[in-house]
Amino acid sequence: MLKRLLLAGLFSSISLGLAQTTTITYWQYDFKSKVEAINELIRRFEAQNPGIKVIHQTFPYDAYQQKVASAIPAGQGPDVVNLYYGWAPTWVKAGYLAPLPADWVKELDQEFVAMAQAAKVGGKLYGVPTAVRSLALFYNKDLFRQAGLSNPPRTWEEFIAIGQKLTLKQGGRFVQIGYGIAPDGQDHHLVREVLVRQFGGRPYSEDGRRVLYLSEPGIRALTFYTDWVRKHEIGVPGFFPGNNGYRDGFIAGRIGMIIDGSFAIGTIQQGARFNWGVAELPVERPGGRKANFGSFWMHGLTPLATGAKREAALKFLAFITSEEAQRYWLEKVGELPARKALVRDPKLSLHPVYGPFILSLGYAKATPFVDESAQRKVMVDAINRVLLQGMDPAQSLKLAADEEQKVLDQFWR
């Protein structure tokens, strides 16, 4: 009799305990250091929140969106999902993201770097980043030294001159180029977000609904960039084979300079067998306007997280974007923190590799894409029409502006 009572008591307390455990699922793409980092953060979070269990699932980067697209409509997806900020509007429109509580906006505005504003869609907040990225100039110090150069370029004029010195031809074919031209790499960001602004224009209106780069600065930006190939011959598209050939060619020591994101640091460190350095993007003239393209992966909430799950998911979200988590993330994954407080760390600004990226976070802007895939293609095609078909830049830019305005109009319909 007593045994039965004891057992009953045991069972009910266990089931009470179990009933109070909320399980949430977190999805991100598979990248070793990120997977390990999240596992550690989950461990710490679960220790602090005994009633919450987090399941961590990862998928190949190339097919990540497919996974999400199929899972959520079937009610099978994550509660908290990692996504590229540029996908947010598309996901929101198709019903894959749920807005975060309104009181989270204040913290984002005050504590996070400026580019995090792009996590808002239609005034509501849909995600918070742990880390951010921006662009910088990577250069091959050994090739520089061989050509009698010591410092990376500070202005575009210097950039072109250096590029020409580093470009070598043999029998009419390039064997080494000064700059790794890559319209489908980061160069479309370079034109749209960096050059247009540096020359005094802006790519989109404040609300992001109108294309504004069909302007004098915009045409100048496209002409200036394409002249690197057509006039100054400091590079040529598709120089080095493979996807991301610009980065591979740099790692192979065949390209003097590339403009790439901070996410490339790991790969370059692993593959390059020469001395390389990082510098801030050049400007038009000394003291001229600086501009940079910032981007980030953020964590959002899906419509599947309801009730107790939503509460648990919000707690988890807050935890992995806290100052402590971001500090750990920088150490473990090597990605720049998204909070202003951490970015201000003087040690970071002086770091030879991270420094130029950190310095840019103060002025880097994240393009408010609504249909990232289509809009990216618009600019890549605009560049390719000039480089591959010899079209006049102004004409090509007009076609691009019309195309992109149609995409924007259709989205905001």
Add this chain to the structure above:
Amino acid sequence: MRLTLGQREALWAYLFLAIPLAFFFYFRLFPAFQALWLSLFEWHADPSARKFVGLAHYHQLLEDAVFRKALLNTFLYTLLGVPAQIFLGLALALLLQRTPIARDFFRAVYFAPYVTPAVAVAWVWSWMLSPHFGLVNEVLLLLGLPPQPFLQSPSQALPTVTWVVVWQNLGFQIVLFLAGLESIPRQYYEAARIDGAEGWRLFRHITWPLLNPVLVFSAVIGTIGYLQLFTQVVNLNFTDQGGPLNSTLTLALYIYQLAFLRFQLGYAAAVTAILFALILIITLIQLKLLSRKVEL
């Protein structure tokens, strides 16, 4: 109640077909219908939020320049690829049957591309075809010809991709033709030889007609395959999918982009419906024109 012979045969036929038909209905036809049904709606993750838009997506297709390009490209791939694959495949199968030595070795060699994973194939070919470092251009230069941009050029990219697809599919085609050739009973050849025929006449009067079922199969399956071309197109220009200025974009790739990168499944379903109709019509025409009953 006694059944006629014919009725009994029909009953057996339905019995044999019962499981396969049930499978196809439940796992392919019904889901296909569900997918095509989506084309009448504005897609949303929450089924209750999907708005009925009727034929709006189809109207949109009429003004979609990218869709037109994908349609044109898809036709070009099919017109180039299917004959090339069949012709080369048959020629190689005949050569393989005829070669005096190392038959097993050659068969494995010609099959190798077909088993090589798509990712590896794309990587190796984009290296071989690289305008600045590729082996193909090195050979061209040796022959005194100018180097070509291949995958980097809006005009050359499509034929280049077609070549890679044909190259990879040759193994499949050869195995198919070998099976077909080996299925022709030797007696027919012996009988014909006794009558004094040989070489080209043997081919024309025995091989070619008896290969008809395999040829029909190759043409129909090949066409259906090329009309849905996807994998090699994606892998050969991975960062600018669809090639420079959409020069290699196919309908299947466009569908994929719309559905999984732009989350516009309703619109993607409309393109799928068009593709389906196209494949159906072309297949019907082919079956009508190509099939011949062979009487010996």
Add this chain to the structure above:
Amino acid sequence: MKRRKRFGDFLALLLLALGGVVMVFPFVWMVLTSLKPFPEIFQLRFLPQEPTLENYRQVLWETGFLRWFWNSLLVATITTLSVLFFDSLAGYTLARLRFPGKGPVFLLILSTLMVPTEMLVIPWYVLSAEKGWINTYWGLLFPGLMTAFGVFLMRQFFLALPQDLFDAARMDGLSEFGVFWRIGLPLVRPALAALGIFTFLGNWNAFLWPLIVVQTPDMRTIPVGIALFSGEAGTAWNLIMAASSLAVLPVLLVFLFFQRQIIEGVVLTGVKG
């Protein structure tokens, strides 16, 4: 006479050898790349300067490759066996049995090939979610158990056989299934072997559906696993090539086994008129 044949043979050999180089060259390159350390991938040399088995070591012991291999093998084998049986049965029926509705049934089955898998993936996923097939072997298996491709192929080969054989067998008292199993099937052995190869390979390399239906690392198949080697910041080609080289082995074995069946050919005996 004999000299012409010898010259013809020699020419055939020459053409095959030249073509063979073009065919096998990328495969060889893939294997060579798998022996290079990561930084060497970017150097423009054909042969590895510092050949290493490190990539294989990493793939085999530090990734889930062995598990992926097992999953792929299980799924591909079961699917191939299922396809060989059901597709040949259906193909035989469509080719050799007379029944009303034959034409439309054939077209119906053929039409299942005309909607690209990309669009079927979502309905399949919703169905799998409802039935609890997500992340299970059944979930990986079900779409490929029977294929219109196979039905069509077998139908074509069954069509080419003479009717007398089957009539004779029926008169000898064999059941309908017996006619199919004992008379029909052995005569289409080359086609069965070809179908076996194609089905196994198609399954082995299938990517999209296995990607969608699998949630946890222990259920991944080889193509899904290999996709993990590339990311936003670059692709570990050395690992991809090593994994791909390993993945090719079973397929080559399947091919070598089945192609013997194809080559053995077919001899018709006892055919009257």
